[in-house]
Amino acid sequence: MTDTYDLLVIGAGMAGVAAATKTASKGWRVGIVDALPYGGTCALRGCDPKKILRRGAEVIDAARLMGGKGIDSNGLSINWEDLMKHKHGFTDPVPHNMEQDLRAHGVETLHGPTTFTGPTQVDIADKPYEASKILIATGAVPRPLDFPGHEHLIDSSDFLNLETLPRRIVFLGGGFISFEFAHIAARAGSTPIILDRGARPLKAFDADLVDLLVKRGSDAGVDVRRRTSITSITKSSSGYTIHTDTAGTPDSIQADLIVHGAGRVAELSRLDLDAGQVAHGSHGVEVAGHLQSTTNPAVYAAGDAADTAGPPLTPVAVIEAKVAASNMLKSATTVPDYAATPTAVFTVPELVRVGMLEQEAQSNGLNIDVRYTDTSGWYSNYRIGETAGATKILVDKDTDLIVGAHLFGHGYAELANTISVAMKHGLTTRQLKSTTAVYPSTGSDLGSIL
Known part of the structure; x- marks a missing residue:
């Protein structure tokens, strides 16, 4: 006998979980499946564990920066084994806790490889299932390489x-x-x-x-x-x-x-999408702007598995999944809003971008003011012994709105969140500079950067 769902989600990462819980809360019968432990790349194999390991690097770097300034960093080192245990303290409980939470929200959790056998039919671990809607949220895997060795x-x-x-x-x-x-x-x-x-x-x-x-x-x-x-x-x-x-x-x-x-590519290799009449290419499942398959109206896709305009980031995948879920529930065609999405390279210190690059703004015909600031000698950096830091803010001269923000320095990922809010909601640089910030803090640098 074939089990039937209102929605079957393929991929139990952050995007899949967001869509599953949203639709289940509206009374749909929802199943979610993954061949790997629940949690997805970000929680288990990417963003979160990476940043836990980065904390060890931050501590070492911070001590070295303060060498000769009151801190003796000689002999200070990372115990890799203990740092990894700290990481596992976060990642190991994730699959069990995530499954428990899904079940508490009324979502049925399934395990095993999934392949399409028809437009609304799949096999999971050789057992047949059917769903009125299917969301593909299988994420990405490392790009195949072919050189010898x-x-x-x-x-x-x-x-x-x-x-x-x-x-x-x-x-x-x-x-x-x-x-x-x-x-x-x-x-x-x-x-x-x-x-x-x-x-x-x-x-x-x-x-x-x-x-x-x-x-x-x-x-x-x-x-x-x-x-x-x-x-x-x-x-x-x-x-x-x-x-x-x-x-x-x-x-x-x-x-x-x-x-x-x-580089990474969409993880679609095991799904047999052709059997499901789901068009796909090198960038993922081919979808319309509202995330519905261009060839199979029962199928939607989100995150790295989908060929969308959004950057390959976990928060973007979650937004797409929620929009896809809402569109399924309401038979709507809402398109995700990708405006002012911040992204960071979590090196030490970090590099951050929000909005357009300089050449993009120019090619779009914007009359921009490029406000470059060397912040390496500013108090917020001097305080921690840092000697590297700079920002580049692109402002539309005609509207006084920020169209691009580029930051390199300690703590600037948090500063970028404030800039993202301003860009998304149309705050001018004059309005931002009129705001009183906590001092002394990195956030209080914003007025001077602008």
């Missing part, structure tokens, strides 16, 4: 579960994963190298601030090598030899560990 790489999930941290680590790719992990590894005593094929890493962020981050990382022991690609990897008794090509010049690097940080 690629099988020797570990991915981000493996890195976050390392029992010991080796000394020589090479990160492939110049994106979030490589930079964040390399900054952790450097403070934990490793000698990390980032290999980036392009002329500059972190292309989605302001180029001037990226340069400052690379310089700050270099001072902390992070070696970024540009225009460098891996041609092959060979294993030996002493580790790995990475054969590289840098602007046409061959070279080699010795490493104990090589980490895949060269």
